[in-house]
Amino acid sequence: MRRLLLALELRRWRAAGRRPVLWWRDDDAREDTPALRRLIALSVATSAPLTVAAIPDGDREGLAPLLAAAPGVTLVQHGVDHRNRRAEGGSGEFAAETGVEEITEALQTGWARLAILPGAVKAFVPPWNFVHPALPEALSRAGYAAWSAWAERRPAGALARIDAHLDLLRWGGGARFRGEGAFAGRFTRLLAERRQAGDWAAPIGLLTHHLDHDEAAWAFLERFLARRDLDWRGLPDLLAEG
Numbered sequence: 001m002r003r004l005l006l007a008l009e010l011r012r013w014r015a016a017g018r019r020p021v022l023w024w025r026d027d028d029a030r031e032d033t034p035a036l037r038r039l040i041a042l043s044v045a046t047s048a049p050l051t052v053a054a055i056p057d058g059d060r061e062g063l064a065p066l067l068a069a070a071p072g073v074t075l076v077q078h079g080v081d082h083r084n085r086r087a088e089g090g091s092g093e094f095a096a097e098t099g100v101e102e103i104t105e106a107l108q109t110g111w112a113r114l115a116i117l118p119g120a121v122k123a124f125v126p127p128w129n130f131v132h133p134a135l136p137e138a139l140s141r142a143g144y145a146a147w148s149a150w151a152e153r154r155p156a157g158a159l160a161r162i163d164a165h166l167d168l169l170r171w172g173g174g175a176r177f178r179g180e181g182a183f184a185g186r187f188t189r190l191l192a193e194r195r196q197a198g199d200w201a202a203p204i205g206l207l208t209h210h211l212d213h214d215e216a217a218w219a220f221l222e223r224f225l226a227r228r229d230l231d232w233r234g235l236p237d238l239l240a241e242g
């Protein structure tokens with residue numbers, strides 16, 4: 001049923017002469033792993049541009065050759081060390097009392113470790129998509145070009161922000177493939193929201209976590225990336241369009 005509703009929604013887009021704009025963000029890379037190689041190979045095979053959000057405390061030297069061999073892959077910064085410092089209300093790297101100066105300094109230290117890698121773009125993805133109240137100001141002070149969190153269609157603010165919206169996985173009770181029906185249901189809602197707002201070009205961000213994919217997730221991802229009725233864009237292209 002949900003797949004049928006998705007097909008109907010996509011028919012409305014076609015009737016309007018529009019193609020949904022998608023971009024792809026993958027979180028939690030730290031080092032060269034078989035799963036990361038598989039992910040990058042999938043991007044190359046499907047020509048879907050990939051943004052790898054990497055945690056800066058990992059093995060940079062190991063990542064460099066992988067990225068150099070895949071020029072379509074963009075590298076951005078995923079947090080500073082991906083450790084939870086919040087006492088309550090969900091996970092986040094920065095405690096409530098942490099100030100803008102301290103956050104700015106932590107961001108800069110992390111970025112300095114990633115900046116030399118092939119495909120690096122100075123953009124930031126907060127772990128758990130947690131937006132500390134001082135984070136936008138700290139990102140501006142530290143000179144980031146953009147950032148990405150969760151679920152907003154056209155986030156306001158001084159700094160460009162392009163979110164992810166569509167999670168390949170479900171997390172309760174252990175990470176696993178979300179399921180084709182649930183994925184289609186969410187995708188349909190995101191498409192309908194953009195169509196109804198006349199905001200056809202607002203990108204929809206696919207979110208993956210290569211270290212947590214089961215085989216069902218990999219198989220579905222491969223089919224989804226290969227769809228030719230979607231307009232896959234890289235993060236640098238979206239930023240250049242402003």
Ligand SMILES: [Zn+2]
Nearest residue numbers: 027028127128
């Ligand atoms: Zn993460």
